Amino acid sequence: MIYDQPKFLPGGDRYMLVEFGNEMNLELNFMGQSLAQAVADNDVKGVIETAPCFASTLIHYEPEDISFKDLQSEMASLIGTLGPSEDIELDSRLFYFPTVYCDPWTKEAVDDYRAKIAEKEPDPEFVARLNGLSDVDQFVRVHSGTEYWVASLGFWPGLPFMMALDPRCMLTAPKYNPPRTWTPQGTVGMGGASTCIYPVATPGGYQMFGRTPVPIWDTQKRFPQFENSICLFQPGDRVKFVPCELDVYELVEAQVADGSYQYNVVEYQKFSVRNYKAWVESLDTSARF
Amino acid sequence: MIEVIKEGLETSVQDWPGRLGYWNQGFPPSGPMDSWSFRLANVLVGNDPGAAGLECQYIGPTLKFQRAGMIAVTGADMQAKLDGEAIQMWQSVAVAAGQTLEMSFAKTGARAYIAVAGGIATEPWLGSRSTFHKAGVGGMEGHAIKPGQLVPVSVGEGVAGRKVRDDARPEFPSDKQWSIEVVRGPNDDWIDDAGHERFLGSDWKLSSKSDRTGFRLDGPDWSFAEKATDKAPEHGSEPSNIIDQGYPCGAINLAGQTPIILVNDGPSMGGFINPYTVPRSAFWKLGQSKPGEIYRFKAVSVEEAQALAHDLREICSEQSIST
Known part of the structure; x- marks a missing residue:
């Protein structure tokens, strides 16, 4: 399924795994890729790099620059701006x-x-x-x-x-x-x-x-x-x-x-x-x- | 230039924090496994804490300095000698042109670090000089140093006799038992309560099948939550199987029943769950432990792990130096 709300899962002191669902389909992959693109386009403070995969995006961040909680709000608001994958042509x-x-x-x-x-x-x-x-x-x-x-x-x-x-x-x-x-x-x-x-x-x-x-x-x-x-x-x-x-x-x-x-x-x-x-x-x- | 006379067991050029920004193509950060000792070695000789230096694993190298300079040796005690005379670790030491630094096996710890004033000046690859051995990139021609090679060094000026204060050095346990911080997640809800208790309550032995990509651990079997067995088939049918996902560096990756701590040269993605993650403040303990030694894991919160990283950053600075 695709979750109603993505999950924001901690990975030690400097990673967050944003999980969009628990199955494999093109839509979930586009969500993962689109979030990574949005993070790059918006140059989110404290984010060092991202690694999108089938149904999730891993965020590597520097907690000296952004807290887990603030990063979670930033990601939630970026996810809200992603358009429907239906319209994607690449x-x-x-x-x-x-x-x-x-x-x-x-x-x-x-x-x-x-x-x-x-x-x-x-x-x-x-x-x-x-x-x-x-x-x-x-x-x-x-x-x-x-x-x-x-x-x-x-x-x-x-x-x-x-x-x-x-x-x-x-x-x-x-x-x-x-x-x-x-x-x-x-x-x-x-x-x-x-x-x-x-x-x-x-x-x-x-x-x-x-x-x-x-x-x-x-x-x-x-x-x-x-x-x-x-x-x-x-x-x-x-x-x-x-x-x-x-x-x-x-x-x-x-x-x-x-x-x-x-x-x-x-x-x-x-x-x-x-x-x-x-x-x-x-x-x-x-x-x- | 530094001439390599003997290579040691695996001596490689590393910088800190390594090759960042390429996790989405599968390139690991590499870099020193014990960045505490590494950074302080650089601070001693007046370098930026992240400047390129040498990481020596288990047995150190023999190196001849072609010009005068300043060095510091930190981390594992590999009985460093300069022209046959023992030198102090955790201290900046002047070397004259033609002198030879000779190191031996590690008496305590597993990895020693050599910093040279000016820093090692090999060609950076994707923004870093760190060696990624398994792919043959970075460092000296992509691999550990070899006899006969000349390692380039930038010009730098250091001051001799600068020391790291005793209370600012990592302390290696004499009983070979390590207490290692872990943070729950990202996939902690795939493990049942008994499995969590067993993980945190058991001794885990570092396997000899470990290297800079992963540290394999021997210990009791894991047990799983319902989520791990009742799931969509595209995860794969084994309980530890999950749809491929990004891995945090430091993740405790459960491959079947074998936990593997993914360290500096580890994989960026894969299809096994990561119930726990070792935060970066505890990486030095991984770097200084040897196969056969025992880990006990101690759960800390995200915020506690972040505070530990902050403290370590402060320690790895001029404030830890006395003259």
């Missing part, structure tokens, strides 16, 4: 990512975890079964059958938190317990209803089942997409995973290595919340691909 890039599903690298990492940390069902089979899909092939069809919305960046530099835009492709999964100590670079994984790409080898908690050779983070700025930021994505981008075989993976990997890779991205589209909602309304959401 430029939205669409990235195509060649992706090997059920690849040998994530399988190796899963096997390593099962051997050393905890026994578990292999991730693709596990997610397929939990979501009532007939087999891993159907899982791949469903997971790759939608565009993903980049709701925010976080966890690790450049890592996109994404949600499936097509409700017929919405999947859910628990996160690892305990988390992994390593995940291969470029791993595609999911936890809760969120899908991500791991920019580099890091610890992790999402179920993992695919890998892409295309970098989403580049401190060397070798490709033009990184001209303004070393992170590829920004909130409001969309991603489509294109299932491919190992030979395509290796081809792209070689192109990335020699600098000849061309990012497959389209930049002419606008995303209209109104049109999107109307389309979702028209769907039979009980169907799966």
Whole structure:
């Protein structure tokens, strides 16, 4: 649900988590992003930085400059000024990512975890079964059958938190317990209803089942997409995973290595919340691909 | 320039408060884990409290100074010697060109800090000189210092013999038991009463699987409120799973049953609950504890935690210096 009144939750002496609801949908993500934008536009005294995510915005503040109580009133009044998300229309890039599903690298990492940390069902089979899909092939069809919305960046530099835009492709999964100590670079994984790409080898908690050779983070700025930021994505981008075989993976990997890779991205589209909602309304959401 | 002869276990360039403003892209602040000792080292040599210096973990480095200057060593006692002669910690010390500072293992505490008058002058990256090891950015080529490297230093003038008053230094417990302040929230209502009592009433052992991204704790199991089990599926089905959210630096992040304190190089977001948060005034205790040592957590209010941060800021200033 979307709460009638947002919750203002303390995080130690210098953070406030503004929580707008407890589910995942585009509207909540826009509330989180819009509050962060409003804080930046209004240059709120004492706020150091913000971190919006699916259904909340974390505020980092300096209590020497503003008290928790005053910050709460400031946030409440800014939230009151946010317009309806229905009217939002924004430029939205669409990235195509060649992706090997059920690849040998994530399988190796899963096997390593099962051997050393905890026994578990292999991730693709596990997610397929939990979501009532007939087999891993159907899982791949469903997971790759939608565009993903980049709701925010976080966890690790450049890592996109994404949600499936097509409700017929919405999947859910628990996160690892305990988390992994390593995940291969470029791993595609999911936890809760969120899908991500791991920019580099890091610890992790999402179920993992695919890998892409295309970098989403580049401190060397070798490709033009990184001209303004070393992170590829920004909130409001969309991603489509294109299932491919190992030979395509290796081809792209070689192109990335020699600098000849061309990012497959389209930049002419606008995303209209109104049109999107109307389309979702028209769907039979009980169907799966 | 300072020439690195021996690197120590993990000696890195850090500044304070570090790389702020990029949490929404996933960049952590980095910076010194014990900013109390770090800031006072800078104050001793006449620097701004946040100027870049060196953080030494468990075993300190051996460094040769190519020109004369002023240094101060604070934090963990790593038995610092200048050309073989023991030097006083918590005090500004003049070094002559060609002298060698040699440090060893930490006898007390875990992290020592070396400040140099003028401050370390590596190239800032996203507004900070702090090293973020895991991503290979900031500091000296993105990583801990290595033998043969020359660490650049700005010109600065310090005065020798300035001391930090005894009562302005952090005190490390001799019994390896740490009392660490925590503030409830942001996700405290996911834990039931018994779970809160167990958290605050138990010993938590710092695991060896800890680093500058997170401090893992071993202790009893957690129990959860109904909210943690009766929830929308997009949270994930485990009780500790929540729709991905921003994490406070210092959050006690409950991943399954394993609490991980997210520290200076930690993740900015994720899908586990944070029932408690360690306020910044207690970070020095995390920075000075070693794996195997015991934490007991003490609940304080937001306002109390803010007052502690204020007090610490006052301590980390000229008022703590005697000459």
